[in-house]
Amino acid sequence: NKDLESEYLKIYFPKLSVLVTGYDIIFFWVAGNDFSNFRIYKIPFKDVLIHGLVRDELNRKMSKSLGNGIDPMDVINNNGCDSLRLFLLTNSTPGQDIRYSNEKILASWNFINKLWNASRYVFLNLDDHFEFDPNFYKTDLEITNQWILTQLSKTQAYVYEKMNKYEFSLAGNHLWDFVWNKYCSWYIEFSKVNLSNDKFNYQTKQTLFYVLKEILIMLHPLIPFVSEEIYLNMMLKESILLEPICKWRNLFKYDVKRIY
Known part of the structure; x- marks a missing residue:
């Protein structure tokens, strides 16, 4: 039927891969969409992701009568949009409610600040004429560079x-955990020794740069604004959105034991 391929249907009934909705409107929104599409014989979406509600710190449902609602714009003005996004995404379980927490919002801000400071460390240690070499790992890498690349590959896969x-x-x-504990707390500290060694200086700069880039790509869906800002300072592509996020290849499998 040509009507089923009309421009109107393509605009107002697009094919979706996933529908995200709260558990409180499953029948009215999810089932309603299914029923309304019977006439045109189209499946409106492949997957349905059910999320919970955001409750206050006392685990009460936010409502006007209780006066316990949180204006997200106030949170964004105080802590940034990415801090709020990161809090919601790292504390949400499909179908379960989230308890709002100022403490966890601050923890998200601290994580972003940690990432920002790590990027500053990387940029400060790069030469003015630094160019990223995508084949840097093919050299004989020092053990801590092997270790962080192995940990990166495991993290990407997961x-x-x-x-x-x-x-x-x-x-x-x-x-x-990878960014805070492995990259920042351990590898950056190890790199300070390697950067002072002429033998390992080049490969360590390349490793620092590469791992940071891959971290930003993985973090972009969670903290899009900060990750984009840091990425643009790397002078690679016009936007981090041009980087392939799911094109992971298991490149690094060094036989490295735990070094801490």
Whole structure:
């Protein structure tokens, strides 16, 4: 039927891969969409992601009568949009409610600040004429460079697997642990020694730069504004959105034991 391929239907009934909705309107929104599409014989979406409600710190439903609602714009003005996004994504379980927490909002802000300071460290240690070499790992890498690249590959595999399953909390918290504990707390400290060694200086700069880039790509769905801002300072492509996010290849599998 030509009517089913009309421009009107393409605009107002687009094919979606996923519908995101709260559990309180499953029948009115999810089932309603299904019923309304019976006439045109189209499946409106492939997957449905059900999320919970945001409750206050006492685990009460936010309502006008209780006066316990939180204006998201106030949170954004105080802590930034990315801090709010990161809090919601790392504390949400599909179908379960989220308890609002100023403390966790601040923790998200601290994480972003940690990432920002790590990027400053990387940029400060790059030469004015630094150019990224995509084949840097083919040299004989020092053990701590091997270690962080191996940890990066494991993190990418886990994060992209969970992202594809809409398990954003698991992906976000795993990525948080990698950035904070492995990249910032351990590898950056190791790199200070390698950067002072002429033998390992070049490969360490390349490793610092590459791992930061891959971190930003993974973090972009969670903190799009800060990750874009840092990425633009890397002088690679016009936007981080031009980077392939799911084109992960298991490049790094060094036989490295735990070094801490």
